Structures are given as C-alpha cells and as structure tokens.
Amino acid sequence: MKTFKDLIAEVQEKGRCHRCGGCVTFCETVNYGALEADPEGTPRFKDEKKCIECGLCYMICPVIDELADELKALTGWREPIGAVLEIKTARSRDPEVLNRATDGGVITALLLYLRERGHIDGAVVSRKTGLFNRQPFLARSREEILEAAGFHFDTLPGTGLFPGVYSTYSPSVLTFKEVQERKRQVKKVAFVGPPCQIDTMRRMQVLGIVPSDTVRCYFGLFCSGNFIFGEEERRHLERLGRFDWATVRKVNIKEDLLIHLSDGQVRRLPLEELDFMKRTACFFCRDYSAEYADLSFGGLASEEGWTTVVVRNEWGRLLMKEALIASIEEPKGLSPQFPDEALEKILEWSRRKKERAENRGKVGPLS
Numbered sequence: 001m002k003t004f005k006d007l008i009a010e011v012q013e014k015g016r017c018h019r020c021g022g023c024v025t026f027c028e029t030v031n032y033g034a035l036e037a038d039p040e041g042t043p044r045f046k047d048e049k050k051c052i053e054c055g056l057c058y059m060i061c062p063v064i065d066e067l068a069d070e071l072k073a074l075t076g077w078r079e080p081i082g083a084v085l086e087i088k089t090a091r092s093r094d095p096e097v098l099n100r101a102t103d104g105g106v107i108t109a110l111l112l113y114l115r116e117r118g119h120i121d122g123a124v125v126s127r128k129t130g131l132f133n134r135q136p137f138l139a140r141s142r143e144e145i146l147e148a149a150g151f152h153f154d155t156l157p158g159t160g161l162f163p164g165v166y167s168t169y170s171p172s173v174l175t176f177k178e179v180q181e182r183k184r185q186v187k188k189v190a191f192v193g194p195p196c197q198i199d200t201m202r203r204m205q206v207l208g209i210v211p212s213d214t215v216r217c218y219f220g221l222f223c224s225g226n227f228i229f230g231e232e233e234r235r236h237l238e239r240l241g242r243f244d245w246a247t248v249r250k251v252n253i254k255e256d257l258l259i260h261l262s263d264g265q266v267r268r269l270p271l272e273e274l275d276f277m278k279r280t281a282c283f284f285c286r287d288y289s290a291e292y293a294d295l296s297f298g299g300l301a302s303e304e305g306w307t308t309v310v311v312r313n314e315w316g317r318l319l320m321k322e323a324l325i326a327s328i329e330e331p332k333g334l335s336p337q338f339p340d341e342a343l344e345k346i347l348e349w350s351r352r353k354k355e356r357a358e359n360r361g362k363v364g365p366l367s
Helices: 004-012 022-029 068-075 095-100 106-116 142-147 172-181 195-207 231-241 271-277 280-284 314-326 338-363
Strands: 035-037 043-045 086-092 122-128 134-139 189-193 215-221 248-253 256-261 266-270 295-298 307-311
Touching: 004 043, 022 035, 022 195, 068 195, 086 095, 086 106, 086 314, 086 338, 095 106, 095 142, 106 122, 106 142, 106 189, 106 215, 106 295, 106 307, 106 314, 122 142, 122 172, 134 142, 134 172, 189 195, 195 215, 231 266, 231 271, 256 271, 266 271, 280 338, 295 314, 307 314, 307 338
Parallel strands: 122 189, 189 215, 215 295
Antiparallel strands: 035 043, 086 307, 122 134, 248 256, 256 266, 295 307
C-alpha cells in the first residue's frame, strides 16, 4: 500500500505536484488531520502520527495512474479527448453576468440557474483577491456567484507593478472542507475547476469517498497551463509585449495571452513564448479540455464575448437544453461548420499539451 510518503517521492520531488488540493481535502474531510497545504499550496504533513496509511491520498492524485481505467469507465471516456456529444457556442442573456464575465458568462449563468431551480445549494469556485490572484471559496448567493465570474485578471490604470508573487491557479478543491463543515445547509454543489482538479474529484467519486458525494455537476475549464506572475515574470512580460502595466485594463487567455490596454489596444503573446512563467507541474499535464467533466468551457474557437461548451454526457446535455430556454443563448446565423471547426481546434490544443507532457517526461523534472 502506497502512502503520502510515496506521493512526496514520486510526485513532489519530481516537480509534478499540481497543488490541486485533492489529498489534503480528503484527509481533512474525513477528519484524519494528517495533512495540510503550505502557504504555496504544496501538501505536507501536519501531524504524521495521525496518518493511518490508508493510501487513498495516493490513489486520488491526478498524476498517479492507479485509477486511470476506472476513471475512464466512470466518465465514458473515449479517444482522444474524452466523450464529446456536442460542441456549442453560447453566452448568458443576463447583462450583469456579461458585464463581469471574461467570455460569454455561460458557467456563471448555469450556476445561477442551478441555484434558482434548487439543483444545488452552492458552487465551489474561485474569486479574484488581488492583481492576479484567485482564491477558492463556496458561493451560495447570487452575488457570490457573480463575484466569481470571469477568469481574466483585471487591473486598474495607474496600479503599476505591485511587488510579490501571484498565480492564476486556485486550488478550489480545498473549499470542500467548508462544504463538509456546513453539511446541513450545503448538501449538493457544483464544482468548477481546471482539468487536474476535475480529475482528483472524479477519482474520489470512483472510490465513493467524501467529499465527492456532494458534487452534482462537474464544470471543467480549458487549460493550457497556469502562470506565475512574480515580479521578475511581470517585468519580462512587460518587455516582451511592449506595454506598461500602469496602462493595462485586463488580461485574458484564449489562443494567445491577450493584454487589453486602457487605450483600446490589445497585445497578443503566443502561449508558447510564456514557458518562463508557467507552473512547473503544468509541463507534465496531458489534459487541455477537462476530459472528465460533465461540461467543459473555454474561449477557444468562439468569437469574442462567447463561450465554447463541450457537452460530454447526457446530464450535461440536459443542463444546456434547460439553460438555453431559461438563461443562455446561441448566436443567430451560426455556421453549421462551427462544431467541427471548434472540435478541430480543441483537438489541436489537446494534442500539443499531450505531446509536451510526453516530451517533458522523457527529459525529467525541471530544475
């Protein structure tokens, strides 16, 4: 039976830990209390004497292959990027949602719809807490769900270059400790996260362990990798894009890193040029499109202001069908070729990420 010590040796020491929070979340939820996350989000022993060496933390790690076959069976996964029933482009009908959203606000619209219909008591999401930082939290009210809208990183003109290190990554899985503590009020939630976090939560579902029993919907995010915005990285990015942070209105990620300036200009930086600021574990990740989600979302392939949605199972299809009646819309006059063209783009970005992970695995951990 492999334990947390094996995770340290096989995952952390090789630079592959995503800091997704899965191992810590399970350990906290069942009240073992053996693990915690350090200030950077890396799992560590809080009290090694409380570890019962159950091995579950090892099995639910998204880097470990132990439950790969069971995970694929659970989600109906098919080559090459998981189950794909439909691909749509849509946006919210709510002006308030659109005003806060990065692309089309479809995730926010779905969360609000699910809450209003009583399908969920809350949503495990992340919200902006600083220049580039996001923090995981449990959103229960309309305002809290709206607060989590948008995946761009807003700045205000004149803010300049703040000291400190920021990250676009938010370990939303850690919020399940709060869900468990409020179990009487919060019995069913939607979970929104990048591929690695969807992966670890689905593994818990495979094993039938907490806190996956509370999750009713898995909403995955397209992810080419998350970035570290340290002071050195921000200055390098400023030189690369030929802009001044004091003039930045917002930053978004689609096919490129998009830096929107206060004068209306947009600087586009290819993501391939940003490896210097990417989180180490992201180089080893193979999943671009959140292949184990019910619905996957991103800006890739859609026009500005619209969200691409990959429908992966019948539950996801039902949610989209109901939401299209109640709270979201598709563009008029959409080309009938859109689904095929969108799938082609998603397949290409997925292929790139898988190849990068395979190549990185051959050369070993980053220094």
